[in-house]
Amino acid sequence: xxxxxxxxxxxxxxxxxxxxxxxxxxxxxxxxxxxxxxxxxxxxxxxxxxxxxxxxxxxxxxxxxxxxxxxxxxxxxxxxxxxxxxxxxxxxxxxxxxxxxxxxxxxxxxxxxxxxxxxxxxxxxxxxxxxxxxxxxxxxxxxxxxxxxxxxxxxxxxxxxxxxxxxxxxxxxxxxxxxxxxxxxxxxxxxxxxxxxxxxxxxxxxxxxxxxxxxxxxxxxxxxxxxxxxxxxxxxxxxxxxxxxxxxxxxxxxxxxxxxxxxxxxxxxxxxxxxxxxxxxxxxxxxxxxxxxxxxxxxxxxxxxxxxxxxxxxxxxxxxxxxxxxxxxxxxxxxxxxxxxxxxxxxxxxxxxxxxxxxxxxxxxxxxxxxxxxxxxxxxxxxxxxxxxxxxxxxxxxxxxxxxxxxxxxxxxxxxxxxxxxxxxxxxxxxxxxxxxxxxxxxxxxxxxxxxxxxxxxxxxxxxxxxxxxxxxxxxxxxxxxxxxxxxxxxxxxxxxxxxxxxxxxxxxxxxxxxxxxxxxxxxxxxxxx
RNA sequence: CGGGGUGUAGCUCAGCUUGGUAGAGUGCUUCGUUCGGGACGAAGAGGCCGCAGGUUCAAAUCCUGUCACCCCGACCA
Numbered sequence: 322x323x324x325x326x327x328x329x330x331x332x333x334x335x336x337x338x339x340x341x342x343x344x345x346x347x348x349x350x351x352x353x354x355x356x357x358x359x360x361x362x363x364x365x366x367x368x369x370x371x372x373x374x375x376x377x378x379x380x381x382x383x384x385x386x387x388x389x390x391x392x393x394x395x396x397x398x399x400x401x402x403x404x405x406x407x408x409x410x411x412x413x414x415x416x417x418x419x420x421x422x423x424x425x426x427x428x429x430x431x432x433x434x435x436x437x438x439x440x441x442x443x444x445x446x447x448x449x450x451x452x453x454x455x456x457x458x459x460x461x462x463x464x465x466x467x468x469x470x471x472x473x474x475x476x477x478x479x480x481x482x483x484x485x486x487x488x489x490x491x492x493x494x495x496x497x498x499x500x501x502x503x504x505x506x507x508x509x510x511x512x513x514x515x516x517x518x519x520x521x522x523x524x525x526x527x528x529x530x531x532x533x534x535x536x537x538x539x540x541x542x543x544x545x546x547x548x549x550x551x552x553x554x555x556x557x558x559x560x561x562x563x564x565x566x567x568x569x570x571x572x573x574x575x576x577x578x579x580x581x582x583x584x585x586x587x588x589x590x591x592x593x594x595x596x597x598x599x600x601x602x603x604x605x606x607x608x609x610x611x612x613x614x615x616x617x618x619x620x621x622x623x624x625x626x627x628x629x630x631x632x633x634x635x636x637x638x639x640x641x642x643x644x645x646x647x648x649x650x651x652x653x654x655x656x657x658x659x660x661x662x663x664x665x666x667x668x669x670x671x672x673x674x675x676x677x678x679x680x681x682x683x684x685x686x687x688x689x690x691x692x693x694x695x696x697x698x699x700x701x702x703x704x705x706x707x708x709x710x711x712x713x714x715x716x717x718x719x720x721x722x723x724x725x726x727x728x729x730x731x732x733x734x735x736x737x738x739x740x741x742x743x744x745x746x747x748x749x750x751x752x753x754x755x756x757x758x759x760x761x762x763x764x765x766x767x768x769x770x771x772x773x774x775x776x777x778x779x780x781x782x783x784x785x786x787x788x789x790x791x792x793x794x795x796x797x798x799x800x801x802x803x804x805x806x807x808x809x810x811x812x813x814x815x816x817x818x819x820x821x822x823x824x825x826x827x828x829x830x831x832x833x834x835x836x837x838x839x840x841x842x843x844x845x846x847x848x849x850x851x
Numbered sequence: 852c853g854g855g856g857u858g859u860a861g862c863u864c865a866g867c868u869u870g871g872u873a874g875a876g877u878g879c880u881u882c883g884u885u886c887g888g889g890a891c892g893a894a895g896a897g898g899c900c901g902c903a904g905g906u907u908c909a910a911a912u913c914c915u916g917u918c919a920c921c922c923c924g925a926c927c928a
Contacts, residue, residue, distance in 0.1 A: 806887060
């Protein structure tokens with residue numbers, strides 16, 4: 322991946338030499354491990370580190386959500402094979418389960434989504450996403466329709482979509498001069514401005530020229546859809562490369578009928594593009610588009626010769642585009658309709674296979690002294706991003722597990738942060754109303770009792786008005802606040818204090834209860850499964 | 852790199868179109884009254900209006916240049 326290097330920070334030293342700041346460490350760890358293992362008996366092995374990573378982000382934003390410097394835990398495992406004990410599959414499953422426990426205990430709502438193993442190689446990949454409107458990744462799920470499918474846009478499959486290549490034309494073909502408009506949007510703007518007719522991207526066919534193993538591949542999707550290269554690769558079971566940029570301009574005027582009379586072109590059409598009705602597409606001529614394109618008329622004829630593959634029904638209709646909201650969900654995953662949600666990626670597990678070990682020449686000797694290339698998995702957690710995600714997360718979001726009644730996982734409201742307990746800087750804040758009478762003594766004793774019970778306690782002994790302290794406690798999001806005041810302590814039936822949970826479990830005004838019950842009530846609130 | 856925006860009191864900003872030597876809120880200082888959900892009154896301190904030129908009797912305001920910051924976009928294991 323070229324981006325692995327373009328996004329690496331490479332400063333120049335005063336001596337004119339280049340130094341690279343660590344990005345991710347598949348190569349480094351693989352190379353390191355290669356020097357440590359000799360025999361099949363040395364595997365499996367797992368290495369991890371928690372350290373600062375650097376990445377030359379195009380556009381850092383949202384504070385700690387996307388930054389050039391961040392904290393990351395990354396783990397790499399090495400195996401002799403895929404199956405059985407000690408294999409990559411088993412390690413992957415255990416790592417997956419461990420990640421679920423990590424995010425459970427952090428108290429952030431998350432969803433595990435299927436991700437594209439992609440051109441980097443490997444066979445399986447899952448992302449751990451925290452749902453949030455601030456998120457930069459899009460997740461597609463069918464949970465609203467009762468299914469259990471979740472995947473990112475690159476990976477998401479759609480259920481069956483009907484297609485019909487034999488619909489009747491909507492009119493005679495008409496070539497339109499569209500100077501300087503290779504792109505879909507350009508053409509639509511041109512139609513409106515210069516021809517006074519409204520043309521929508523969904524009425525256009527986007528034809529992408531790709532190089533396959535055995536000749537050219539034309540990938541055709543609707544103008545408002547995006548080609549998914551991984552899906553195209555699977556549909557052709559071949560390696561696929563988009564035509565290079567030098568050809569890109571003229572490629573913008575290509576239409577599917579360029580395949581006519583040629584046998585070295587394979588046409589692959591997304592179902593939504595393989596329809597009758599009104600189409601505008603490239604005219605196979607620079608600066609020209611054609612109206613009323615029709616699949617049957619343009620590719621077949623009476624002699625059944627124009628595009629032989631069409632007539633042999635060898636033209637492929639396949640899901641080759643990114644899924645979008647509203648698509649049917651895969652039927653074997655519960656069916657229904659896909660809906661889109663924004664999410665923040667906080668973790669990723671990945672079966673890399675032999676991609677790195679093979680290219681770096683790492684091998685061990687097997688039982689028969691043969692050379693074996695280990696398989697590899699990698700597993701990452703964006704440590705500081707969890708903090709941001711915990712605050713940005715949508716309160717009450719569903720997660721992958723059964724959403725238990727009353728389970729609450731933090732986030733924020735108009736008053737500030739609502740920390741899940743595991744991430745909060747303190748468990749309890751004690752807010753004295755005014756340091757008079759025995760308030761100070763009670764407060765100190767209570768703090769000591771709470772600390773003995775295992776909690777981290779913050780005492781707000783600032784000389785501020787009560788309202789100020791309440792607002793600040795809410796703002797920094799300490800999970801439980803205990804208010805100690807002279808009025809409560811001198812109640813006729815014995816001293817009382819107020820206990821309030823930041824997440825609202827104790828209501829907007831909290832609970833007033835006898836001082837003696839404070840520690841046990843706080844314990845209840847803090848040990849509730851979050 | 853492309854597009855847009857903003858630089859005025861410690862902070863958040865108004866004023867600029869229609870030039871006339873600077874305002875609000877908040878914060879700060881002092882005094883008094885208050886004190887269970889960001890108190891109230893009174894008095895006060897605080898700004899070469901990002902920087903450099905130009906136009907003008909006169910520039911925060913108009914013109915040119917420059918610097919800085921912010922936002923949006925560039926398909927991101």
